[in-house]
Amino acid sequence: MIRRVLAFVIGIMVCINLMWAPPVLGAGNNSTIRVKLSSLGTLKSVNIVVDGTYGIPKIDKNNLLNKGNYTVRIESGQLVLDDKTGSKTQSTKLGSSFTFKRYRDSSPNRLKVGNYYYLGDMEVRLQGSSIELINHLHLETYLYGVVPYEVSNSWPIEAQKAQAVAARTYAARRMNGKSYYDIVDTTNDQVYRGYNSSHKNSIKAVDETFGKVLTYNGSYAETLYSSSNGGKIEAAGNLWSSLPYSKVKDDPYDIKNTSNPNRSWTVSYSKNPVNSALLNRLGFKDALAKKGLKEGDIENLQIKSISFEYNNSGRADKGEIVLAMNKKQDPKKSASKDESNESQEPAEPEKITVKIALSKKNIRTIFDLKSLLFQVVDKKNAFEFQGSGYGHGVGMSQWGAHQMAKEGKTYTQILEFYYPGTKVSSLKIDPDNGGDPKPNPPAKEEPKPEPKPEPKPEPKPDPGKDKEQDKDKDKNKEKDKEKQYGIVNVSTSLNVRQGPGTNHKRVASLKKGARVEILDRQGAWYKIKSGSTQGYVHGDYIVLENKAQTPPPSNQNQKPPAADPAPPPSDDKRYGTVTASSLNVRSGPSTKNHKVGMVVKETKLTILGTQGSWYKISYKGKDAYVHSDYVKLESTGKSTSGSTSVIGTATVTASSLNIRSGAGTNYKKIGSLPKNKKVDLLAKQGAWYKIKYGSGVGYVHGNYLKVNSTSSSNKNSSGNSSNSGNQTRGSEQRIGTVNASSLHVRSGPGTKHSSKGLLSRGTKVTITGESGSWYKIKYGSGTGYVHKNYIKLTSGGSSSRGTTQQRTGTVNASALNVRSGPGTSHSRVGLLKRGAKVTITGESGSWYKIKSGSIAGYVAKQYIK
Incomplete structure (x- = not known):
């Protein structure tokens, strides 16, 4: 019998443990979170602005919405969508729910509700008699709208990283629930206010902690946090269930942070008269009713006492407030006279006391306090609450994290202090793909390659025709051979644009299998003609009919707009900013390569190299590729030469010469030099000179300098200076x-x-x-x-200029590619580090032919000193 009872008890305990077990890391789908926008309150109607590529599949799976204003309202117990984008409002009944679905696009792709922009899908639901909005979006994108509002975009980056990890863990622990949403956008969970690209520091903090969460014994930790703990961390067990990593302890960082507005605070309540709002929160009417009284039955109400009991962290655990009052006398009962006609003394008023119990669950609400860490002081005519901190005080103090970051602590050290015994783990999470592909029409932006169509054979000439006809046919054949044709290779349709890039306007679309004449090629784009349609299409979706033939140069009868070919990018590391709302990151330099992730607008990228129209970037510690059309290059502010020794002098020949922070007009102007000003030359980079400027350095264009002298290390083998901006090679042709x-x-x-x-x-x-x-x-x-x-x-193209003399140089880039030919289009055959010595055996344009040890090939001149 005892064994049966024991088995039953153990079984019950196991069930309870399973019921309360924390979520396991990696369980379920960790990519998409559902956020209920509770901050909007109770809605009877809501205005939504579409600014991007959205559709409502419930209306039409194949059509996109116009950009502009839409209103959702309730009519006859169902949702009605008013489309206000046209000259007339069009209304559609949509039942109890529908979704604004986001599709992939490079343009700004967002919805505006109230004062905030939201990415992802927006579900609209009819709940009872009100409208609710549920934002479905990627977990990492959600955090972009949490971190800058839970803390601040201006806070130290390590504090923001700690907040990002805590917020990510808190959200992941609550995802995949049975409800129609996972989390709300208020302090009941975490403050979330959509996406704002100007919050660059917060976005960086999220990106640099991608997928990082806190775990304890293989499960998500409960990463509770509050604004300020007042210098004393509260234990979770004092408020809710106990956690092994949540104990009472001092927090010296919170209390000494002078920026913390809640280090100390006071709240006062007068004894008489008693604050009416306080009486309402106390439920005073109900307390009187239990005594059979109404407010009109009493007078001289005052607070007699307020007392509390405190827990081991010094916070109020329970308490009591005592209210004293008199019962009003019945005015009809006046003082009576006795038989001797002498008046009697009036009766003493009845004194009434009301005691109301207080608990840790309602103390803050009733007295409108910032925290439970306080003491009550009797100030004769009032009771004053003197407290510290803001919030429950469990887990991380945001102001404490701010102080730790100011003192040089890392985000992992911050998390270790506030959640001792936990560890930082990586969450398995799918990359954000920016939404589903666009429906048809319009065409998908990245159609999947189809099997190559077989080119149609040329018709054979009829031997029965006369010689004149044969000659005409031969001429036509020759003309046709000179032309280049291709076949549209997409699963749906292909956009034709006004210019070579997706930023140009779409002018038409071509169906799968359409034959086009290729007029020119610009980067990754073909200029084509098909019937009356002429424009540009991406080369990835055209199968050439004759692969041995390369696309022709510009049609001489129809020249392209005048443009100088852009110099190829350098092989040194550069930086860029994403200009598209979302940009796919791929494993190789083509849309045919599989996608490994996505970056959003304003993301900073480290560019390692260029391949065709694609940039090679560093992505999560690995090499990856993004299309260059959607990346704006930035100046690095770095000189490519590490040398500060003077190599020569020069005189300014222009009336005023700009000094820039880098070697190019795209760099910031930092000063100017007057005519005839003498300058010290430190290095040469292309057509620019690095010069001494004040206590630092700057760059000026060589065209506006008269070089007076240069050191021997900067002269070519024939003794002529190669650094003079305007010097030619004499009479050599x-x-x-x-x-x-x-x-x-x-x-x-x-x-x-x-x-x-x-x-x-x-x-x-x-x-x-x-x-x-x-x-x-x-x-x-x-x-x-x-x-x-x-x-x-x-x-006459050798660097020796008619002699066999060779020169040497030194690599002044952090890492320099050696290529098989003079240009970035040639394959890489080696890599040289800064300071490597090279023997220059020739030159071609802006490239040196070199040899260094067993490596031989071509390097860009500007990175050889």
Whole structure:
């Protein structure tokens, strides 16, 4: 019998433990969270602004919504959507729920509700007689709207990282519940206010702790936190259930943070008259009713006493308030006279006392206090609450974390202090894909490749036709051979745009299998013609009919808009900012490579290199690729030369010469130099010189300097300075060939000079001199300038200039790619670190042919000193 009872008890205990077991790390889908926007209150109608690519599948799975204003309201017990984007409002009845569904797009892609923007999907529900909004979005994107509102975007980054991990853990522990939402957007859970790209520091804190959560024995920790604990951390067991990592202890960081507005506070209540709001919160009417009285039955009400009992953290655990009053006398019962006509003394009023019990669950609400860490002082005419902190005090103090970060503590040290015994773990989470692909129409932005269609065979000539017809056919064949054709290779349809990039307007779409004539190629885009349609399409979705044929140079009968080919990016590390609302990160430089993640607008990227129209970036410790159309390059503010030794002097020839923070006009102007000002030269980078400027350095363009002298280390093998911005190579002439589809000839060495004309691919040019990264060439009856990157030398191109003498140089980039040919389009054959010595065996445009140990190939000149 005892064994049976014991077995029954053990069984009950196991069930209870299972019932209260914390969620296990990695269980369920950790990607999408459902946030109820409780902060909106009780809604009878709500205005939603669509700013992006959204649809309502319940209305039409294949059509997108117009951008603009929509109102959701209740009519006859169901939701009604008023579309106000057109000249007339269109209303649609949608039952008890529907969803604004977000589709992938590079444009701003968001919904506005009230004063805030929201990413992801927005579910609209009819709950009882009111409207509720549930934001379905990626967990990491959700945190972008939590961290800057729970703390501040201006706080130290390590404090924000600690907040991000605590908030992520708190949210993950509550995901995948049986309710129609996981969490609310108020302090009942965590404050959430949508997405604001200006909160760059908070976004960085979330990104740099991607997927990091706190665990205890393999399960999510309960990462409770509050604004301030007043210098004493509360134990969870004093308020709720006990946690092994939540104990009472002192917090020296919270109490000494002078920025903390809640280090101390006071709240006072007068004894008489008694605050009416306090009486309402106490439930005074109900307490009187239990004595058979109403408020009109009493007078001279006052607070007699307030007392509390405290727990081991010094916080109020329970208490009592005593109210004293007199019962009013019945005015009809006046003083009577006895038989001797002498008046009697009036009766004493009846004294009444009301005692109301207080508990830790209602003390803060009743007395409107910031925390339970207080003492009550009797001030003769009032009772004064003197307290510290704001919130329950369990777990992390946000102001304490702020102080720890100011003192140099890392986010992991902050978390260890507030949640001792827990550890930082990685949450298994799918990357945010920015939403489902767009429905059809319009075309999907990234169609999946289909099997290559077989090209149609050319019709054979009819031997029965006369010779004249044969000649015409031969001519037509020759013309057709000169043309390049391709087949549209998408699963649905392909957008045709006005220019080479998705930022250009869509002008038409082509169906799968459509045949197009390729007129030109610009980067990853083809300029095409199909019937009356002409524009640009992405090359990934065109299968060439003759793969041996490369896309032609610019059509001579229809030249592209005048543009200088952009110099290839350097092989040194650079930085950029994402300009699209969301941008896919891929394993290789093509949409055919699988997606490994996503970055959102304003994300900072470290760019390691370039491959075609794609940037190679560092993503979560690994190499990955993003399309360059959606990344804006930033200046690094770093010099490519680590040297500060003077290599020569020069004199300013311009009336005023700008000094910039880097070698290019895209860098910030930091000063200017007057004409004839002498400067010390520190290094040369392309057409720019690094100079001494004040206590630091700056950069000026070589075109506006007269170089007086340079050190021997900066002279070429023939003894002529290679650093003079305007110096040519004397009377030596060389021959080169244009290797761009079309190349500007300019009146001077720079894109600021006017264009004198265009040269097509394959044109031979005579080079009469050079200036920085530009060649001076014979052009017509005069001369002009072209960029070196787009000229392939066919004679006189060796660096020795007619001699066999070789030069040496030193790598001044942190890491420099060695390539098989003079350009970033050539494959990488090696890598040289800063300070590596190289032997220069030749040159081609802005590239040196070098040898270093067993490595031989080409490197960019600007990274060789």
